Every structure is written in structure tokens, then in C-alpha cells.
Amino acid sequence: MAEFTLKIRRYQPESGESAYWEEFKVDLDGKRSVLDGILQARDRQDGSIGIRCSCRAAICGSCGVRINGKPALACHTHLDEAERVAHGVGWNAPDEGQELPAITVEPMGNFPVLKDLIVDMDAVHWKKVQRVTPWLLPEGPPPEREYIVPPESMIDVTQSMACIQCGACVSDCLSMEVDPLFIGPAALAKAYRFVGDPRDGQHRERLQDLAEDPHGIYDCTHCFNCIEACPKGVAPMSQIMRLRRVSSADYGIKDRNNGYRHEHAFVENIRRNGILHEADLLPDSYGGKFHPRAVPELFSSLPIVTKALQRRKMTPGKALGHPHKAPKEVKRIFEQVEGRGERYELNLYVVGVEEDEEALADNEAALASDEGPDAVGGEEHAAAAGSHLPEERSPNA
Numbered sequence: 172m173a174e175f176t177l178k179i180r181r182y183q184p185e186s187g188e189s190a191y192w193e194e195f196k197v198d199l200d201g202k203r204s205v206l207d208g209i210l211q212a213r214d215r216q217d218g219s220i221g222i223r224c225s226c227r228a229a230i231c232g233s234c235g236v237r238i239n240g241k242p243a244l245a246c247h248t249h250l251d252e253a254e255r256v257a258h259g260v261g262w263n264a265p266d267e268g269q270e271l272p273a274i275t276v277e278p279m280g281n282f283p284v285l286k287d288l289i290v291d292m293d294a295v296h297w298k299k300v301q302r303v304t305p306w307l308l309p310e311g312p313p314p315e316r317e318y319i320v321p322p323e324s325m326i327d328v329t330q331s332m333a334c335i336q337c338g339a340c341v342s343d344c345l346s347m348e349v350d351p352l353f354i355g356p357a358a359l360a361k362a363y364r365f366v367g368d369p370r371d372g373q374h375r376e377r378l379q380d381l382a383e384d385p386h387g388i389y390d391c392t393h394c395f396n397c398i399e400a401c402p403k404g405v406a407p408m409s410q411i412m413r414l415r416r417v418s419s420a421d422y423g424i425k426d427r428n429n430g431y432r433h434e435h436a437f438v439e440n441i442r443r444n445g446i447l448h449e450a451d452l453l454p455d456s457y458g459g460k461f462h463p464r465a466v467p468e469l470f471s472s473l474p475i476v477t478k479a480l481q482r483r484k485m486t487p488g489k490a491l492g493h494p495h496k497a498p499k500e501v502k503r504i505f506e507q508v509e510g511r512g513e514r515y516e517l518n519l520y521v522v523g524v525e526e527d528e529e530a531l532a533d534n535e536a537a538l539a540s541d542e543g544p545d546a547v548g549g550e551e552h553a554a555a556a557g558s559h560l561p562e563e564r565s566p567n568a
């Protein structure tokens with residue numbers, strides 16, 4: 172048993188007062204959870220502490236909070252580990268008489284707070300999950316018996332299916348902070364669960380909808396926060412990127428938000444210059460410097476350009492007259508990637524032991540000769556190591 176200090180963010184809307192911090196000392200083994208600590212404080216010191224929980228085993232997703240400023244499941248965070256993090260780098264165990272750092276616990280970000288640590292999941296999270304039509308929409312008459320799905324297709328969606336709807340990713344989403352209407356990481360990861368499922372007959376419609384929505388798949392800024400926050404390894408940003416790839420590469424959906432063109436402008440920019448040349452990116456995203464659609468965008472970015480020039484972050488010479496010469500190594504990468512007949516996406520979430528020694532040896536030999544997994548007879552290897560696209564899509568390199 173040890174003593175831990177929990178510094179809990181309190182808020183009681185009925186009191187009319189603003190939120191404040193309150194400290195509680197709890198006595199528990201360090202391997203017990205922060206949730207256990209909060210529940211002890213509630214049982215022994217203040218029965219009014221508001222916290223939502225159910226399974227206490229990282230399954231139901233109801234105890235999402237921020238611990239030491241980072242989103243986490245309170246039932247899945249050890250007290251001793253939280254205390255170590257609260258203290259900061261380079262601290263292992265307290266010295267005799269050393270004052271212990273307080274573990275801060277506050278409600279998740281990007282959600283309205285109902286009371287203390289309880290947030291309104293309905294307003295921000297569940298409505299957005301509803302927004303992506305979170306059920307299968309099969310086409311044609313139902314089969315006489317069950318739908319048969321190839322194992323590799325289910326492996327493809329396993330990662331997004333692992334979501335427990337805790338909202339931790341939403342809590343730290345930078346895009347959502349700026350645009351509260353952004354559909355968000357959890358709901359978009361859920362969308363991939365159906366776009367990746369061959370039983371669903373509305374892939375194109377789903378993707379078109381999410382690409383055309385100004386708060387949809389192209390509203391994510393790749394900040395990686397949701398990947399770091401997720402306690403279940405769902406990696407929502409990766410699912411969003413997969414939605415984009417399927418939308419643009421497989422279905423060629425050119426959205427009115429310019430997401431498709433912007434992505435292609437990035438690729439062409441690197442192909443041409445070797446490294447990203449920012450000054451070209453905006454006009455290229457609208458079809459080139461003199462394209463009628465680019466002109467208003469260029470005008471609207473003038474204040475930013477002026478500031479960049481004033482602070483010497485760019486010079487007119489470099490912005491307008493830089494040479495376009497990608498090194499041959501970059502050109503070779505493009506040739507190799509675009510020369511492939513089929514796009515493979517490894518689902519890194521699925522781990523296991525390859526028991527077929529012969530297949531493993533073949534696979535290693537193929538990798539050494541840089542031929543890729545399909546060179547060793549494919550389907551089984553693709554299913555074991557990751558996934559490849561269902562046949563009905565027309566994959567690009």
C-alpha cells in the first residue's frame with residue numbers, strides 16, 4: 172500500500188461556480204488503477220465526485236479522462252505509473268520524506284463537461300458515429316444462409332473493429348479543436364470498418380459523402396494525436412488515410428473540397444522537386460498558378476505570404492524562381508512504386524507467429540530479392556501478414 176495524491180478537476184453545473192481543482196489522498200497498491208483511486212476518494216471522502224465507469228477492465232470505454240494532461244482510460248492506468256509520469260522524466264521511486272507529485276485527473280477535451288469527470292458523449296461522439304451510418308448496407312437479395320467473407324477482408328477491418336468508443340482520440344484531436352463539426356477520428360475509423368467490408372454495397376456512396384463533406388476525411392491534419400491517445404491500437408488517423416486512399420486511388424472521387432487535388436499536388440510537387448516546395452503547393456492544388464480557381468486562393472493567402480516575406484521565411488527569388496530538379500533517387504522511388512501492379516496495405520495491428528517454416532523462408536527470400544509478398548503465392552501470406560484489397564476494387568499502385 173502507498174499513498175497517492177489525486178488532483179481532480181471538479182465542476183458542478185448546479186452550483187453556478189466555475190471549475191476548480193481539489194486534491195484527495197488515497198491509500199492503494201501502486202498497481203491498482205487511477206479509477207480505483209477515484210472510487211476510493213468518492214467512497215471515503217466525497218460522495219459527490221462524478222466519474223463514469225462500468226467494466227473496470229478496459230472494455231466498455233466509459234472511464235475516459237485526461238490523466239496528467241493526456242487522454243487515457245482511468246481503469247487502465249496504474250497509479251504508480253501515473254505518479255511517475257506526473258513527476259516527469261528521470262524519476263523512479265520516491266526518497267524518504269519526498270513530497271509526492273499529484274496525479275492530475277480532468278475530463279476529456281473537446282467534450283462539454285456535464286459534471287466533474289463526466290462528459291457529454293452524445294453531443295460530440297455518438298452523433299458523429301451516427302453520421303457515418305454505422306451499419307452494413309448490403310446490396311442485392313440476402314444469401315440463403317450467412318454471408319461468406321474472405322478472412323483477409325476481415326483482417327483488413329479488425330483494427331477499426333477494436334474500437335471501444337471511449338472518445339480518447341476525440342479528446343486530443345487538433346482538427347476538432349479548430350472545427351468542432353469535424354466528423355472526427357473515432358467516427359471516421361468506424362466508417363472504414365464498413366468501407367473495408369466486402370458485404371457492404373455502398374462503398375462509393377459512403378466515400379463520396381465523406382470526401383464531399385467539408386468536415387470529412389480531408390479535414391484531418393495528420394497530427395498523430397489520435398494514434399497516440401487510443402488505448403486499443405485502432406490508429407484512427409491510419410484509418411482516415413486508408414479512406415482517402417480508397418476514395419482517391421480506387422474510386423477516383425474528386426471532391427469539391429479539393430482534397431483529391433491537394434493530395435495529388437503533394438505527390439507531383441515531390442516528383443518535380445525532390446522535397447516539398449511549399450510555394451507551389453497551393454497553386455498546384457488548384458490547377459496551377461494561373462488557373463482561375465487558384466487566383467482567389469492566392470489572393471486570400473497574401474497576408475500570410477507578406478508575413479513570411481517580412482520574417483524572411485521565404486524570399487521572392489526562392490518562391491518564384493527555384494529550380495525544379497528532383498534527384499534521380501527520388502525518381503527511382505516513383506518508378507518503383509508506380510510500376511507495381513497492385514497496392515498492398517499491411518494491417519500492422521494483426522500480430523501472430525508464422526508457423527509455416529517453409530512459407531516463412533520463401534517469404535524472406537522473396538523480400539530479400541525485393542519481389543514483394545505476391546511473388547510467393549500470395550493469398551495465404553497476405554492474410555497472415557496483413558491484408559490486400561478485395562477483388563472488386565480496382566487498385567492502383
Ligand code: SF4
Binds near residue numbers: 340343356394397411
Ligand atoms: S490525426 Fe487527424 S483525426 Fe487524428 S487527432 Fe490529428 S487531426 Fe484529429
Ligand code: SF4
Binds near residue numbers: 232335339
Ligand atoms: S478509436 Fe481508440 S481512442 Fe478512439 S474511441 Fe475508439 S478506442 Fe477510443
Ligand code: FES
Binds near residue numbers: 224
Ligand atoms: S470502466 Fe470500462 S473501460 Fe474503464
